[in-house]
Amino acid sequence: MKEEIIRYFDLIRFIYLKSKIESENIDKLINKTFTILPRIYKSEFAIYKHDKKFRSVINKRPINTKAFNTFYFNILEHMTNRLGLKIGNINENFFNTKFLSLKDRDWSGIILDKTIIDNCAFIIKNKETNLIFSFGHQSENKLKDLSNYIYSIDHNRYENIHVIIFKNSEELDKARNISKSHIYKRSFFTSFDEICSKVKKIDRNYYKKIFSINDDFSRDKLKIKNIASLHNIIIEDNIPVGLEKSNFYKLTFKSKHPIDIFPGQFVMIDTSRDRIKYRSSSYKPKSLSSISGVKPNIYNDLDSKRFSFLKRPFGIYRTYYENFTYDCSSKLNLEKELAAILYTIKPNKFEILYKVLETGTGTNELTKLIHGDKVEILAPLGKIFDLREILNEEIDEIHIVGGGVGIAPLIYLVQLLRFFNIKVKAFIGIENFDSLCYNDAGVDPQSFTSTGRNAKIYIDDLKYLGLSETSDIYLSLLSDSNEATMINNKHVFKGCFITEPYSNYLRKHNDLKIITFTCGPIPMMHKVHNLALQYNLKSYVLMEKRMACGIGVCFSCVCPTIENDVNHYSRICIDGPIVESNKINWNEQPS
Amino acid sequence: MNNRLNVRIKNILFKTPLLTSSGTSGSRDEINILENRSQILESLGAFVTKGVSINKSLGNAEPRIVEVRSGILNSIGLQNKGVRKFFEEDVPELRKYKIPIIVNISAATIDEFGELAEIIKDTDSTNAISGLEINVSCPNIKKGGAAFGSDPLLVEQVVKKIKSKVQDSFCIITKLSPNVTDITQIAKAAINGGTDALSMINTLKGMAIDINNMKPILGNQTGGLSGPCIKPIGLYMVYQCFRNIPECKRKEIPIIGIGGISNFNDVMEYILAGATAVGIGTQWFVNNKIFEEIHNDLVKYLTGKNQSISNLIGNANNEF
Numbered sequence: 068m069k070e071e072i073i074r075y076f077d078l079i080r081f082i083y084l085k086s087k088i089e090s091e092n093i094d095k096l097i098n099k100t101f102t103i104l105p106r107i108y109k110s111e112f113a114i115y116k117h118d119k120k121f122r123s124v125i126n127k128r129p130i131n132t133k134a135f136n137t138f139y140f141n142i143l144e145h146m147t148n149r150l151g152l153k154i155g156n157i158n159e160n161f162f163n164t165k166f167l168s169l170k171d172r173d174w175s176g177i178i179l180d181k182t183i184i185d186n187c188a189f190i191i192k193n194k195e196t197n198l199i200f201s202f203g204h205q206s207e208n209k210l211k212d213l214s215n216y217i218y219s220i221d222h223n224r225y226e227n228i229h230v231i232i233f234k235n236s237e238e239l240d241k242a243r244n245i246s247k248s249h250i251y252k253r254s255f256f257t258s259f260d261e262i263c264s265k266v267k268k269i270d271r272n273y274y275k276k277i278f279s280i281n282d283d284f285s286r287d288k289l290k291i292k293n294i295a296s297l298h299n300i301i302i303e304d305n306i307p308v309g310l311e312k313s314n315f316y317k318l319t320f321k322s323k324h325p326i327d328i329f330p331g332q333f334v335m336i337d338t339s340r341d342r343i344k345y346r347s348s349s350y351k352p353k354s355l356s357s358i359s360g361v362k363p364n365i366y367n368d369l370d371s372k373r374f375s376f377l378k379r380p381f382g383i384y385r386t387y388y389e390n391f392t393y394d395c396s397s398k399l400n401l402e403k404e405l406a407a408i409l410y411t412i413k414p415n416k417f418e419i420l421y422k423v424l425e426t427g428t429g430t431n432e433l434t435k436l437i438h439g440d441k442v443e444i445l446a447p448l449g450k451i452f453d454l455r456e457i458l459n460e461e462i463d464e465i466h467i468v469g470g471g472v473g474i475a476p477l478i479y480l481v482q483l484l485r486f487f488n489i490k491v492k493a494f495i496g497i498e499n500f501d502s503l504c505y506n507d508a509g510v511d512p513q514s515f516t517s518t519g520r521n522a523k524i525y526i527d528d529l530k531y532l533g534l535s536e537t538s539d540i541y542l543s544l545l546s547d548s549n550e551a552t553m554i555n556n557k558h559v560f561k562g563c564f565i566t567e568p569y570s571n572y573l574r575k576h577n578d579l580k581i582i583t584f585t586c587g588p589i590p591m592m593h594k595v596h597n598l599a600l601q602y603n604l605k606s607y608v609l610m611e612k613r614m615a616c617g618i619g620v621c622f623s624c625v626c627p628t629i630e631n632d633v634n635h636y637s638r639i640c641i642d643g644p645i646v647e648s649n650k651i652n653w654n655e656q657p658s
Numbered sequence: 659m660n661n662r663l664n665v666r667i668k669n670i671l672f673k674t675p676l677l678t679s680s681g682t683s684g685s686r687d688e689i690n691i692l693e694n695r696s697q698i699l700e701s702l703g704a705f706v707t708k709g710v711s712i713n714k715s716l717g718n719a720e721p722r723i724v725e726v727r728s729g730i731l732n733s734i735g736l737q738n739k740g741v742r743k744f745f746e747e748d749v750p751e752l753r754k755y756k757i758p759i760i761v762n763i764s765a766a767t768i769d770e771f772g773e774l775a776e777i778i779k780d781t782d783s784t785n786a787i788s789g790l791e792i793n794v795s796c797p798n799i800k801k802g803g804a805a806f807g808s809d810p811l812l813v814e815q816v817v818k819k820i821k822s823k824v825q826d827s828f829c830i831i832t833k834l835s836p837n838v839t840d841i842t843q844i845a846k847a848a849i850n851g852g853t854d855a856l857s858m859i860n861t862l863k864g865m866a867i868d869i870n871n872m873k874p875i876l877g878n879q880t881g882g883l884s885g886p887c888i889k890p891i892g893l894y895m896v897y898q899c900f901r902n903i904p905e906c907k908r909k910e911i912p913i914i915g916i917g918g919i920s921n922f923n924d925v926m927e928y929i930l931a932g933a934t935a936v937g938i939g940t941q942w943f944v945n946n947k948i949f950e951e952i953h954n955d956l957v958k959y960l961t962g963k964n965q966s967i968s969n970l971i972g973n974a975n976n977e978f
Contacts, residue, residue: 296693297946339944376725376885377943426870428725445946448691615723616729616943618691620684622708622734623723636717637738641688657720 088647106378133163134593136202139232139259141167145273146266150402153192153287161188161202180220183227186213193401195226198255203233203242211250218390219250225398229254230409236260236290243413245325245389251412253390261408268459269404291327295448295618298322302440303416305433308524309502314423315472317384317505325413326446328383328518329404330454330480331609331645334419334446335378335617338432344441379429380614380624382476382586382644385528387416396485397533406487407458420524422474448617452607452645454483463579465489468569468595469525471494476609476644477586478528485532493529494572496543496565496591541568566594573602584609585648589656596648612639627655663956665703665934667912668829668854670758670788672703672935674956675925675967676949679916680762680791680833681734682707686742687751693947701953703935704758707748707925709793711764712774714740719877724866729885729918730940732862733878736764741774745781757923758788760831768812772819779824790828792820792853795835795860807835807860810847815871817851831914834895835857841895842902849905856899856906857914857937859892884917884940889924892917893931900932900972909934909971920948922955930969930974 103522140162147154156179157167179190183199186209197216201210210231210608217229217490231254233239239258242251267274300320307313328334337343387393388411423430435443457465465484467477481491497503503523503634529540541558543565560568573581581602585595599606612624617640625636626643629652637643637650663674665765668965689695717737724731738744744761752759761778765771775790795807797961806812817832824830832848834841845856861882866875874880896915905911915933919925920941928936942948960966 187763293691294693295691337944374727376728377730426868441796613721613723615732616682618684619688620708621723621732621943622681622717622737623721623732625720625722625737627720634716636720641691 078611086459107483114119122321132202132204133161136161136188137163137167139262142266143262146262146269146404147191150404152402152405154189154193155615156184156187156190158185158188179644180227182216183213186216191405193405196399196401197227198230198401198405199227201229201231203231203238203256203258207250210254214250214252214254221253223392223398225395225419228399231256232262233258243325243327243410245412245415248389248412255409255411257408257410261410265404265408265517281550291329291451291453293447293451295445298324298326298329298444300442300444302436302438304438304444305436306505308420310504313502315420315502315524316423316430317418317420318433318436319416319418320442320444321416322444325415326417327413328417328447329449329451330483331382331452331476331643332447332449333380333382333476333617333644334417334444335380335614336419336429337435337443337445338375338429340374342434342443343432343436375429375432377429377615378617379433380448380611380612380617380640381419381421383417383476383479384608385418385479385482386414388412388414393482394531394533396482396488397531399486399488401488403458403488409453420472422472445617448640449644450641454480456459457582458487458489458581461580462582463490464492464576465583466492466494466569466581466583468494468583468585468587468591470564470591471498473587473591473609473611474525477584478525478532480584481529481532481534485534491532491534492539492541492572493534494541494543494565494569495525495526496545496587497525499544499546506508541565541572543568550590564591564594566591566598569595570598573598573604577602581605583607584645586611592648593653593656596651596653599648607645608648608651610639610643610646610651614640616640627652662960663703663953665912665967665971667789667831667914667934669826670704670829672758674701674703674953675758675929675933675935676913676952677935677937678702678706678942679937681708681732682939682942685710685738685752686748687754688854689783694947694950697947697950699755699757700884701949702757703785704760704788705752705755706760706791706937707744707752707762708738709762709764710738710741710744710774711736712741712770712777714738714743716719721875721877722881724875724881726864726866726883726885728887728888729883730943731866731876731881731883732861733876733881735878741777742781744780745770749782749784749786750936752788753784759786760789760791760947761787762791762793762833764793768815768819771816772823775820775823775828777864782827788829789831789854790820790824791831791833792816793833793860794848795833795837807844808838810843813844814847814851817848817853821852829854831855831857831973833860833898833916835860836891836917837863842899845899845903845906848978849882849903849911855912855934857916858895858899859888862888862891880947886918886920889918889920889927892929893924896933897931897974901975906932907972907975920945922952922959925952925956926959926970927974929970930972932972932975934968934971 144154179197187199188202189200201213214229217227221227231242231251233242235257236258239256300322302320304319306317308315308317309575341586391411421430421433467481470478484491504527505522505524526540534540543560543563544565581604583595583599583604583606585592592608598608610626612626614624615621619638619641622638624639626639628635628637628650630650634652664670665675683689689698715736715738718733722732722734742785763774765774778787794813806816819828821830830853832853834844834856838844841858848856861884863880864883864966866879868875892915896913899913900906906913912934913932914935914937916937919936919938925936938948
């Protein structure tokens with residue numbers, strides 16, 4: 068009998084120690100144990116509670132990993148049962164089988180590689196994907212072997228993925244660093260706290276049964292710290308987008324250290340000529356036309372006349388993760404509750420889209436960058452808008468409504484939304500088809516042709532991310548174009564703003580629960596805000612303003628807002644760039 | 659701590675001569691977002707807050723900033739939450755910086771300045787504040803502002819008023835405007851009013867025009883010019899005051915040199931011209947590591963010369 072009780076005690080002790088919730092206060096731990104004990108043991112435990120010998124024995128017991136694993140496995144299994152997912156292939160080496168909640172699991176018809184079966188802890192089947200689980204407190208070599216093995220047999224199909232459960236968010240965070248990418252080849256990470264807090268959200272009663280409801284395990288969830296650092300980035304590519312007289316550029320850069328950047332957040336790029344380390348000794352790169360076959364920017368001749376001084380803010384258009392392909396989100400197709408507890412490695416390669424204006428000193432400087440140049444950036448900046456919070460809300464669809472270069476940061480938003488398997492509809496307004504085209508050499512070798520510039524920004528991205536061209540993408544063109552064949556004609560609207568088809572869509576689907584994100588010209592965002600009011604949608608804008616510091620000290624990038632009926636100037640760099648549209652003072656926005 | 663860098667302004671010991679400039683480093687805990695926050699704080703002798711006024715001030719319409727050659731024009735317009743909220747929300751955070759805090763204050767009338775100083779004295783029960791920097795020179799407030807800064811009599815009265823309210827509770831620093839004919843006249847007036855130290859210069863008045871829509875770019879039409887382009891002007895004004903005002907030359911009234919500092923060399927120029935400490939602002943936007951870089955370079959320079967800052971103040975004025 069005593070043994071049984073001690074097992075329960077082990078669990079409690081393990082949970083509390085690893086969560087660092089409190090120091091090992093034996094009385095508290097004993098009381099906690101008492102609350103989770105099955106009734107039959109309670110009276111006996113009450114006697115032991117004050118027994119000195121018992122206390123000293125349990126105090127010195129080594130941490131029982133198997134009990135710990137088992138305890139959390141049961142919680143995870145409760146969650147997967149509710150989601151209707153199969154869980155199986157339990158490797159008894161990892162568990163205290165006495166405490167496993169279910170003995171028989173439906174695990175028929177799944178044939179898996181023996182190496183995997185022998186080395187993993189258990190497997191969850193989610194549609195076509197096998198999530199192969201390990202515990203993070205196993206030896207690193209074993210994790211490395213399994214992770215690399217799974218990566219090698221999967222061939223970017225994302226049918227077999229490796230998931231590692233860590234004890235706490237600290238270890239989870241460490242694993243996400245790029246320096247670990249050779250160990251955790253393409254693993255996904257989670258922690259016991261992520262699991263607990265998710266279960267608390269989806270089944271409060273069950274959670275209550277296991278923990279006293281005051282035990283807030285979700286507070287040890289991974290919190291991304293909002294710390295901005297200076298990063299030296301290396302330019303990989305800087306190409307014009309659009310046919311003829313292009314004023315749009317796509318800049319790809321890589322950072323030595325990963326940058327944990329969220330959609331809506333931004334980077335400040337140092338475009339000042341005396342601090343950029345040009346690969347060649349003179350700053351003048353080889354002519355852009357030889358890179359792309361496109362006429363260089365018409366304003367390039369300004370370079371001898373103006374110099375940039377401040378850093379320039381840019382939103383992120385696409386991010387890349389070591390060993391992951393860009394279409395990972397759409398291929399995974401996980402249950403959103405399951406995706407919500409998974410983390411990947413931090414991104415280390417990024418793309419921005421920028422528009423070069425006649426008076427744009429900084430963007431003119433940017434056009435000169437070529438492969439190999441080194442630039443300093445400050446990142447990540449801006450308020451973190453955690454999409455995982457949205458996952459707790461009941462929503463049918465998330466809409467992005469973007470205009471021109473404002474679509475770019477929304478694409479990164481879609482990238483993450485799709486990872487969480489949220490249904491996304493895109494409403495995008497552009498000048499004309501030509502402005503979307505670029506040569507995607509090196510980006511996706513399969514679609515590269517020697518003559519064609521057949522990639523299309525935004526459209527290709529949305530397709531890669533699993534949106535259907537015929538039903539999820541709505542496109543408006545300001546000027547008439549002949550090439551309207553690249554997308555199903557039904558959803559291409561000529562000579563109008565995107566807000567027109569968007570308004571029609573909302574009228575037809577006014578029964579859906581929708582959240583809208585919009586970015587682009589102020590009048591467009593204002594219109595979207597009004598539509599959101601009309602249809603009672605939650606809506607957010609990604610605001611853009613002139614900036615100097617990027618960290619909230621200079622008060623330059625202010626946006627007129629209204630909070631509690633009082634007018635304010637909010638700093639977009641730290642109160643945004645994502646702002647609830649009903650906080651914006653739309654009447655005071657510059658036209 | 660490196661003693662070579664220590665300087666003293668009235669009763670405040672600055673462990674380095676490097677200060678933030680008002681309006682360029684926030685008024686709360688904004689710099690905590692930076693990874694190098696502790697390096698910044700270790701390199702600073704004091705933190706000078708963004709301007710605080712009695713009541714909340716919304717600030718000017720956007721755009722508030724425009725880049726010019728080697729500098730920026732700004733017209734923020736003293737956006738702040740008012741002194742009471744400042745004490746309630748910001749001061750507890752500022753205390754955590756664990757370096758002397760100097761509060762930049764601004765007001766539209768002499769009485770308002772007096773009232774503001776009194777509120778600060780009465781509210782600062784925890785002695786979080788070491789000094790007050792009087793903004794008699796912000797060019798963005800239509801009432802007062804530049805009018806104070808260019809009238810010696812008004813400057814003297816403002817300083818006298820504040821001094822009468824706070825006595826010796828705070829070190830009083832008067833921040834002078836460069837938008838005057840003879841800065842030494844204003845400096846002398848501030849000294850007559852009883853200021854403990856001077857800081858100079860604030861931004862220079864300037865503007866920029868959009869040649870496409872043919873209108874001034876800034877929402878407030880005009881703004882204050884800062885950045886490397888104003889350094890020779892600030893340097894000259896420090897030099898002038900140190901040379902021509904006996905109290906400055908005797909180092910009884912220390913000068914905080916501000917204006918366009920972008921590297922260690924600029925700092926030493928200001929020190930040699932007569933500054934006891936320096937404020938760094940605009941360039942920090944450009945180079946977020948400027949404080950620690952300058953700090954390291956200062957240590958190297960002073961060790962190499964076996965000198966200390968306090969020995970070098972104003973030495974460019976020495977007769978040859």
